[in-house]
Amino acid sequence: MLIRISLIVAVVAGLAVAVINFVQVKEVITTTRNDLNTTSNTLVTTQADLSKTKKALKGTEAELASTKETLRTTEEARAAADDRADSNEKRANQLAAQLKTTTQERDVAQGELAAWEALGISVDGVKGKLVELKEAHEEILAQKDEITVLSRSLVRATNQLALLIDPEFKVKLPEGLKGTVVVSDPKWDFVVLDIGEDQGVLEKGELLVNRDGKLVAKVRVFRVEKNRAIANLVGGWRIGDIAEGDKAIPAF
Numbered sequence: 001m002l003i004r005i006s007l008i009v010a011v012v013a014g015l016a017v018a019v020i021n022f023v024q025v026k027e028v029i030t031t032t033r034n035d036l037n038t039t040s041n042t043l044v045t046t047q048a049d050l051s052k053t054k055k056a057l058k059g060t061e062a063e064l065a066s067t068k069e070t071l072r073t074t075e076e077a078r079a080a081a082d083d084r085a086d087s088n089e090k091r092a093n094q095l096a097a098q099l100k101t102t103t104q105e106r107d108v109a110q111g112e113l114a115a116w117e118a119l120g121i122s123v124d125g126v127k128g129k130l131v132e133l134k135e136a137h138e139e140i141l142a143q144k145d146e147i148t149v150l151s152r153s154l155v156r157a158t159n160q161l162a163l164l165i166d167p168e169f170k171v172k173l174p175e176g177l178k179g180t181v182v183v184s185d186p187k188w189d190f191v192v193l194d195i196g197e198d199q200g201v202l203e204k205g206e207l208l209v210n211r212d213g214k215l216v217a218k219v220r221v222f223r224v225e226k227n228r229a230i231a232n233l234v235g236g237w238r239i240g241d242i243a244e245g246d247k248a249i250p251a252f
Contacts, residue, residue, distance in 0.1 A: 173250035174200035181246040189233040196227045206251040
């Protein structure tokens with residue numbers, strides 16, 4: 001009997017524990033469901049907010065792209081405007097310089113015209129005087145050339161006469177005369193120099209040939225052309241062989 005009672009008590013106690021556990025589990029389940037519902041609602045709200053944020057972000061990105069394009073276009077327009085401004089400034093400076101030059105030329109021309117008018121000469125008369133002045137200038141140049149030719153002829157004649165009188169006479173060449181050997185023929189002992197009649201070279205004139213400031217030989221001119229001269233080596237003056245590029249200066 002005691003055992004039966006103990007079993008009944010045990011069963012009742014087990015049922016009580018089961019009921020208590022069921023109640024506790026039910027509360028947990030209910031709480032969990034409520035939390036789940038709350039989480040689900042929060043998730044839905046968050047997803048909605050996220051969707052709105054994405055849409056706003058896309059709108060912002062589009063505005064940013066548009067702003068960048070506008071900025072690029074604006075910078076290009078500004079660069080083009082700067083280039084035009086620089087070009088216009090240069091053009092303005094050129095025009096100002098031209099205007100200044102033209103004004104100066106005009107003032108000079110007006111001054112010259114006033115001077116001619118003061119002399120009682122007309123514009124046509126001025127043109128005629130200018131033609132006469134040009135012709136006179138050309139005639140003077142021609143006379144100078146003729147005088148130069150005559151002077152050279154006189155010098156040659158004087159030298160020839162002096163040589164006839166005194167075979168030891170030394171023909172004087174212009175001071176500061178400098179030439180270069182362009183051809184050297186050691187077999188026939190002659191050289192060609194790059195100086196001639198236009199530089200004042202005279203027949204029978206003697207020159208010292210040097211290389212790096214050291215004497216190489218002496219030569220005597222026997223033929224003179226416009227811009228070159230041919231000379232023979234003077235006996236007893238050869239210290240070395242003359243080479244192209246050697247320099248020549250008057251011996252006297």
